Amino acid sequence: MSIKTVGLVGTGVIGSSWAVLFLARGLRVVVSDPAPAAKQRLEASIREQWPLMQRIGLSPDADPNNWQFVENVADHLSEVDYVQENAPENRQFKEKLFAELDAKAPRHVILASSSSGLPSSQFIGSCANAPDRILIGHPFNPPHLIPLVEVVPHSGTSESAVEKALDFYRSLGKSPILVKQELPGFVANRLQAVLNAEAMALVNRGIVSAEDVDAAVTSSLGLRWAVTGPMMSSVLGGGGNRDGFLRIQKSIGRAAQVWLKDVADHSFEASDENLQKVDDSLQQWLNHVDMEKVTRDRDEVVLNILDTKTKSQ
Numbered sequence: 001m002s003i004k005t006v007g008l009v010g011t012g013v014i015g016s017s018w019a020v021l022f023l024a025r026g027l028r029v030v031v032s033d034p035a036p037a038a039k040q041r042l043e044a045s046i047r048e049q050w051p052l053m054q055r056i057g058l059s060p061d062a063d064p065n066n067w068q069f070v071e072n073v074a075d076h077l078s079e080v081d082y083v084q085e086n087a088p089e090n091r092q093f094k095e096k097l098f099a100e101l102d103a104k105a106p107r108h109v110i111l112a113s114s115s116s117g118l119p120s121s122q123f124i125g126s127c128a129n130a131p132d133r134i135l136i137g138h139p140f141n142p143p144h145l146i147p148l149v150e151v152v153p154h155s156g157t158s159e160s161a162v163e164k165a166l167d168f169y170r171s172l173g174k175s176p177i178l179v180k181q182e183l184p185g186f187v188a189n190r191l192q193a194v195l196n197a198e199a200m201a202l203v204n205r206g207i208v209s210a211e212d213v214d215a216a217v218t219s220s221l222g223l224r225w226a227v228t229g230p231m232m233s234s235v236l237g238g239g240g241n242r243d244g245f246l247r248i249q250k251s252i253g254r255a256a257q258v259w260l261k262d263v264a265d266h267s268f269e270a271s272d273e274n275l276q277k278v279d280d281s282l283q284q285w286l287n288h289v290d291m292e293k294v295t296r297d298r299d300e301v302v303l304n305i306l307d308t309k310t311k312s313q
Helices: 013-024 038-056 073-079 092-105 159-171 188-204 208-225 228-238 244-265 272-286 291-312
Strands: 005-009 028-031 067-069 084-087 110-113 133-141 146-153 175-178
Touching: 005 013, 005 073, 013 084, 013 228, 028 073, 038 291, 067 188, 067 228, 073 092, 084 092, 092 110, 092 208, 110 159, 133 188, 146 159, 159 175, 188 208, 188 272, 188 291, 208 272, 228 244
Parallel strands: 005 028, 005 084, 028 067, 084 110, 110 133, 146 175
Antiparallel strands: 133 146
16 A cells, blocks of 8 residues: 555654655645644644755655644554554553554554664563564664664564665655664664763763764764765775785784774773763863754755765765
8 A cells, every 4th residue: 555644653853854854745634743833843843944955856746744743643543554653662652652553553554663773572471462563763863864774673563564665765855774573773873872972971981072072973983984884885995806804804903903902901881980081071071062053964964965875876
């Protein structure tokens, strides 16, 4: 079945961003969120982000008003073709929520969670109807701009559900990847967590300031990684030939084992004292930073990168 209406649970940062994307791609959205003034915040978010979506490119049926705010999406599941859940990252809460969604959703409706690290197998225990159509569809923030979606099935998710989810996200212009086995944090957040931990360790040890550790990434690794990730970068670093990966790993890669031992010996412990020390360095930087400008600049650069990548394909 073609997907024309999406049920959206939760309108926080991720949920509202999904809503903007769905509407820009010509879909109807049925949404609920029990938080006070959630409807008003969603309306404001759609209005604020719509010019950006116009710049990216709208589908022919795109309509910023094609959404309905309801008390509970679970009571409207006969109207939807796909569900994207964005509730708090709480296992007990999600277990209760998905039990209701599974009990009420028609058999063909995929139930996807935006969970950023909690595998679906941990919250489907009370799903007795069709747990094989439940999976993770984890976006990277903000979903209306960043292409990545991690599709993570649990051991009982059907291949059909996985393919439908991948096809759906591709139809939105996303770049979904299939995570073949469940693991905490999935893929992108695990990579991010490792880099963030070492960044905090370096600041905590007094080796570099918070501002300069960011510059070390944005002025080098970040520029490369926007085009080639760690695996292809290794191939290029090894000469750009088919044997490039093995060549660089047998030279620099082996030498890096010494660095990695030092990283392990000084791994960051997230104690209050250590976190405060890192934040003290960060606050010195933030004293002369316009955060609204940072956000605008980030979105502008990301758009330019995406546009350049599209033209080069």
